[in-house]
Amino acid sequence: MSIRIHIENCDDSFPCPEGSNVLRAMECLGRRGIPVGCRGGGCGVCKVRVLAGEYRNETISRACVSVEEEAEGYSLACKLIPEGDLRLRVIGKMARSFDATRGGFHFYGTPSAASHRS
Amino acid sequence: MAMTGVLRPGHVALRVLDLEQAVHHYTEVVGLSEVARDAQGRVFLKAWDEADHHSVVLRQADEAGMDYMGWRVDSDATLDRLVAELEASPLATETTWIAAGEHPHTGRRFRFTIPTGHSMELYAHRDVTGCATGYLNPEPWPDGLKGMAPSRFDHCLLYGDDLDGTVELFTRILGFNLAEQVVAGPERLQIAAFLTCSNKAHDVAFIRQPMKNKFHHASFLLGSWNEVLKAADIISKKKVSLDLGPTRHGITRGETIYFFDPSGNRNEVFAGGYIWYPDKPTITWTDDQLGPAIFYHDRKLNEAFLSVVT
Ligand code: FES
Numbered sequence: 335m336s337i338r339i340h341i342e343n344c345d346d347s348f349p350c351p352e353g354s355n356v357l358r359a360m361e362c363l364g365r366r367g368i369p370v371g372c373r374g375g376g377c378g379v380c381k382v383r384v385l386a387g388e389y390r391n392e393t394i395s396r397a398c399v400s401v402e403e404e405a406e407g408y409s410l411a412c413k414l415i416p417e418g419d420l421r422l423r424v425i426g427k428m429a430r431s432f433d434a435t436r437g438g439f440h441f442y443g444t445p446s447a448a449s450h451r452s
Numbered sequence: 453m454a455m456t457g458v459l460r461p462g463h464v465a466l467r468v469l470d471l472e473q474a475v476h477h478y479t480e481v482v483g484l485s486e487v488a489r490d491a492q493g494r495v496f497l498k499a500w501d502e503a504d505h506h507s508v509v510l511r512q513a514d515e516a517g518m519d520y521m522g523w524r525v526d527s528d529a530t531l532d533r534l535v536a537e538l539e540a541s542p543l544a545t546e547t548t549w550i551a552a553g554e555h556p557h558t559g560r561r562f563r564f565t566i567p568t569g570h571s572m573e574l575y576a577h578r579d580v581t582g583c584a585t586g587y588l589n590p591e592p593w594p595d596g597l598k599g600m601a602p603s604r605f606d607h608c609l610l611y612g613d614d615l616d617g618t619v620e621l622f623t624r625i626l627g628f629n630l631a632e633q634v635v636a637g638p639e640r641l642q643i644a645a646f647l648t649c650s651n652k653a654h655d656v657a658f659i660r661q662p663m664k665n666k667f668h669h670a671s672f673l674l675g676s677w678n679e680v681l682k683a684a685d686i687i688s689k690k691k692v693s694l695d696l697g698p699t700r701h702g703i704t705r706g707e708t709i710y711f712f713d714p715s716g717n718r719n720e721v722f723a724g725g726y727i728w729y730p731d732k733p734t735i736t737w738t739d740d741q742l743g744p745a746i747f748y749h750d751r752k753l754n755e756a757f758l759s760v761v762t
């Protein structure tokens with residue numbers, strides 16, 4: 335029986351093969367909802383918070399998820415291995431560093447707000 | 453003009469989340485060779501055509517990203533002169549000497565922080581252990597190469613806030629030149645600077661971005677577009693995380709592909725570009741043409757390429 339990942343933000347769900355990380359499962363199905371970056375637990379754009387379900391995390395960069403956050407269910411989808419159905423909220427964003435349509439370089443909030451750290 | 457002063461990017465030191473996975477990536481996928489390990493557990497590597505002892509340093513840490521980049525200068529006299537100028541400038545902060553031998557086969561290094569928050573080093577000595585083909589009647593390339601097998605570590609692209617300060621430090625103090633730039637808006641604010649200390653289109657590049665001390669990529673040189681395509685095959689064969697490419701940059705004209713190491717640090721391998729001379733005018737790109745400036749074929753801005761850093 336396959337595991338289902340439910341993404342709360344867009345009220346969408348997709349299956350995840352056993353042993354696969356959530357981001358890879360999403361990408362393999364051509365689905366969207368979680369931003370895709372390095373796929374290596376280093377950049378933080380795929381940051382999520384697990385609201386319900388069993389899982390384990392592979393090694394993630396502490397610049398993206400602190401020990402305290404990890405204890406509160408924050409994770410990186412590219413390092414998140416479900417061990418049953420999961421409900422997630424997507425936290426990470428592609429911080430738009432450049433907006434050509436508005437003719438210039440844009441700072442999105444303060445440096446800390448523009449970063450993926452929360 | 454003979455090349456003097458700062459000669460080249462000599463090393464890049466990267467933080468990785470799992471050392472053995474990283475060593476596997478940089479040796480089997482990228483195709484560098486491991487040349488040493490030290491008591492701190494750092495791993496030193498080099499590309500096949502590099503003469504000096506090492507050019508890439510990996511350190512296991514709980515965050516990915518770049519620790520520092522090092523620049524080889526032509527002599528001790530140059531090192532002392534540049535250090536005096538850096539010490540006297542408000543642009544260089546957290547200045548410190550690192551003792552000879554802290555990196556294996558390497559002399560004293562002077563470390564400082566630049567206005568965009570990155571740590572940089574200058575050094576004048578590193579033992580020449582030789583390239584893989586030697587210097588007497590050499591073959592054009594060695595046997596036993598693995599992975600993409602670049603000939604050298606070439607440059608880094610870094611993100612930070614005070615681009616003006618960093619460009620001033622590199623041009624006014626370290627003697628770099630501005631080969632290419634990107635400007636934005638009616639006030640033509642400089643948002644990217646491609647700096648050269650040599651005959652290359654860039655030895656380091658910086659992008660203006662609100663966070664300090666961010667790492668976009670470390671790049672390695674291949675011999676041809678065909679080798680870039682083969683690198684793309686290797687990325688799929690070895691199930692490496694692909695970022696973008698193969699494609700061509702408008703900026704610097706390089707033929708390129710981007711991918712990530714297992715800790716999420718971005719790598720590039722590239723070929724081509726042009727030879728830069730000190731009398732070449734600076735090339736300027738405007739933000740309305742940023743699509744083809746960055747990816748000449750696709751001509752579109754790519755959010756992941758622009759936003760994903762470690
Ligand atoms: S995609 Fe970079 S941390 Fe997951």
Ligand SMILES: [Fe+2]
Pocket residue numbers: 607608609669671720
């Ligand atoms: Fe590059």
